[in-house]
Amino acid sequence: MNKIWAVARHEFLTNLKRPSFIIATIAVPLVGALALGVGGLFGGQVEEYLEELFTGKGAVVAYVDHSGLFTPPLPAYADTYILYEDEAAAKAALLADEIGSYMVIPEEYLQSGKIMAYSKSSSFFSSAISTSKENVQGFFTDHLLAGQVDPTLQARVVDPVQLTPVALDEQGEPTTSGPMAFVSTFVVPYLLAILLMITIFTSSGFLLQGVGEEKENRVIEILLSSLSTTQLLAGKILGLGALGLTQVLVWLGAGMALLSGAVAIFALSGLLVISASTVILGLIYFLLGYLLFATMMASAGALGSTAREGQQISGIFSFLSAVPFMFGNFIMMQPNAALAKVLSFFPLTAPITMMMRLALTAIPPLEVAISLVLLILGILGILWAGGKLFRLGLLMYGKRPSVAEMWRALRQA
Amino acid sequence: MNVLAIETHDLTKQFNGLTAVDHLDLAVRQGEIFGFLGPNGAGKTTTIRMLMDIIRPDSGRIHIFGQPLAPQTLDRIGYLPEERGLYRKIKTVDCLAYLAVLKGMPRRIARERALALLERVDLADSADKKVETMSRGMQQKAQFVATLVHDPELLILDEPFHGLDPLNTELLKEMVLELHEQGKTIIFSTHQMNQVEALCDRILLIDHGRAVLYGPLQEIKERYAPHAVQFRGEAIPADLPGAQRLEQQEEGIVAYLADGVTPPAFLRQLVESGAAITHYEVVTPPLEDIFIEVVERERQR
Structure with missing residues (x-):
């Protein structure tokens, strides 16, 4: 145990002093702060631009009206909807880039409801959004109902649903409040999963490099x-794990500071609300996940004859750790589907899958227990096999062990 | 004190069907300097690695200080591998102290001892410098020190003087003898036969993983002696019946004795014949000659 501690201490301290580590640790928050600063300067404009780009709001919609139902436009739409005399005029304006698109409302619109929307092929995407059904529906409804029905009813028909999502916990109490809390259910699991990935990559990078140097x-x-x-493997994993955690904590601390800065600058409201059990389980999966991948990476690193070859072999495992991200959308939409369950039982994908699911849904304790037991068994198995392959690989200079040699090493007591 | 420092029995290790170490029996007594010799690829490094629990034998057993190989016994051994190397990017004293801590020594004591030993080999100035700033010879000395910091009872030195200048070789040889006086057991693996002759009590010569020559150095040399004497003096008669053949050499005359004639009897004969002998000794062949002879004979078999 003392020796494991000695190795861990040595790995932690020597790698802490590496320039690459210091630079990476400082650079990430710096870039964040810089982005925040730029965001603060141009904040309003950027937000507007993004909103325009992705929602089509604020964009001017041109139209030609043959039905007469939309002439002239209601005062509420006078700023955003421009009426053209005929199609030729509208087309000329489009080609001259005065407008992004135009709609043609035919004579028999009331019977068919058919509308043609024209835009230049070079700007088809943004124009298609600005003249999408969702964006223009209100304009049509308002004009059709103006003066026909009670204004309150008309407002409801135009915008029938004001939706506020509320999630209830087991006791039926609302667990979330405000839009930020809702966002947090999506952001937090992704953030935790990404942090795990970062820790795995930085720490295992050092692990690979260290083992390569010791071999060289x-x-x-x-x-x-x-x-x-x-002992050597355990010490290295602990020391570099602590190092990775240190980096993550520095980033988290900086992230919190930046977040409060962002709240002040952009006047965001609401708090991130995460339950304690989610944090604790998240942390457990974080640590177990790191242990699993670091062991695999270290063994893979030792098997490579050069540091570069080690990195190539370990790339396979980096890829495996990313598999749950590929099913990320699916897991988020259906956190209790069979696929999500399978991924949370399989040791290689369990940590990241579970982190995503934890924040989204209440996972039955039995499922958590099965997943943890399988994960721990997986770690023990990989530690056992990894230790042997690590030993085999370390003593081979200049050549990679064959599959037969690896098999023999595994069977040896 | 009758416990053997190292004892192996029937030690065997194969690599891909090739036998690197073949049923090796070996006993190293406590407090002796033991020469472990053999041509390249004879199985020396494999044997040492098995002794250090770096690789496991296929069969056979190893006892160190009378105990089966265990992690605690490894802490009592200092090992200088033939393939040298230290951490390059950290301070010399930190590197040496770390390696000693891994052998179970408390950190503070390890640092003190590392500093004292660095001073002993004239490297005090390099203690706080990075390992990579030292010259090759200096790193070599630092590496030698690294095997001593944790105060081991048994030292396994693989080619300790390789690549060192005569001055530094002398310094390290002096330290080895000091350690010997302190009662440490030293296993000394080398190709440099003159070093073996100067330092070792007993030797083991292996080839193809098998012991081909094993025992006290003096006994071995006598066993391979050509039954000849060398002498210098005045008024030596031309006809000496006890000798089969005489050879005039730079250091004197070498007489190959006839069967049944012992060196003392021949000396008596010389003196009685009126020769004034100033120097007389039994010829023992250099270990190098024995080494070559034995290895070649084994290979012809």
Whole structure:
């Protein structure tokens, strides 16, 4: 145990002093702060632009009216809807880039409801949004009903649903309040999952590099004559895990500071509300997940004859860790579907899948228990096999062990 | 003190069907300097790695200080591998202290001892510098120190003087002898036969993983002695019946004795014949000659 601690301490301290580590740790919050600063300066404009780009709001819609139902436009729409005399005029304006698109309302509109919308092929996407059904529906409804029905009813027909989503906990109490809390249910699981990925990549990068160096400068021979491969592996994983966690904590701290800055600058309201059990379980999965991947990475790293080859082998495992992200949408939409359950039982995908699901849904305790047991069994298995392959790989200079050699190493007591 | 420092029995290790170590029996007594010799690829490094629990034998057993190989016993051994290397990017003293801590020594004591030993090998100035700033010879000395910091009872030194200048070789040899006086057991693996002759009590010569020569150095040399004496003096008669053949060499005359004639009897004969002998010794072949002879004979078999 003392030796594991000694290795962990050594790995932590020497890698803490690496320039690449210091730069990466400082650079990320700096970039964040810079982005925030730029956002603060141009905040309003950027927001407007994005809204315009993705919702089509604020864009001017041109139209030609053959039915007479929309001439002249109601005062409420006078700013955003421009009436053209005929199609030729509208087309000329479109080609001259004065407008992005125009609609043609035919004579028999009331019977058919058919509308043609024209835009230039070069700007088809944004124009298609500005003349999408959702965006122009209100304009049509308002004009059709103006003066025909009670204004209150007309307002409801135009905008029938004002939806506020409320999630209830087991006791039937609302758990979320305000739009920020709703966002947090999507942001938090992704954030946790991404943090796990970052920790895995930075720490395992150092692990690979360290093992490669020890192989290259032959210190490995002295190390292996002093302690077991399991101790060495465990010490490295602990030390570099602590290092990765330190980096994540620095980033989180900076992120919190930036977030409060953002709240002040953009006047965002609401708080991120996460339950304690989610945080604790999230942390458990975070640690177990790191343990699992770091062990695999280290063994893979030791098997490569050079640091580069080690990195290539470990790339396979980086890829595996990203699999739940591919099903990310699916897991978020249906966090209790069979696929999500399978992914949370399979040790390689469990940590990240569970982190996503945890924040979205109440997972039955039995499922959590099964997933944790399988994950721990998986870690023990990988530690056992990894330790052996690690040992085999470490003593091979200049060549990679064959599959047969790996198999023999695994069978050896 | 009768416990053997190292004892192996029937030690065997194969790599891909090739036998690297073949039923090796070996006993190293406590407090001796033991020469572990063999041509390249004879199985020396494999044997040492098995002793250090870096690789596991296929069969056979290893006892160190009378105990089966265990992590605690490894802490009592200092190992200088033939493939040298230290952490390059950290301070020399930190590197040495870390390696000693891994052998179970408390950190503070490890640092103190590392500093003292660095001073002993004239590297005090490099203690706070990065390992990579030292020259090759200096790193070599630092590496030697690294095997001593945790105060081991048994030292396994693989080619300790390789690549060192005569001055530094002498310094390290002196330290080895000091350690010997302190009662440490030293296993000394090398190709440099003159070093073996100067330092070792007993030797083991292996080839193809098998022991081909094993025992006290003096005994071995006598066993391979050509039954000859070398002498210098005045008024030496031309005809000496006890000798089959005489050879004039730079250091004197070498006489190959006839069967049944012992060196003392031949000396008596010389003196009685009126020769004034100033120097007389039994010829023992250099270990290098024995090494070559034994290995070649084994290979012809």
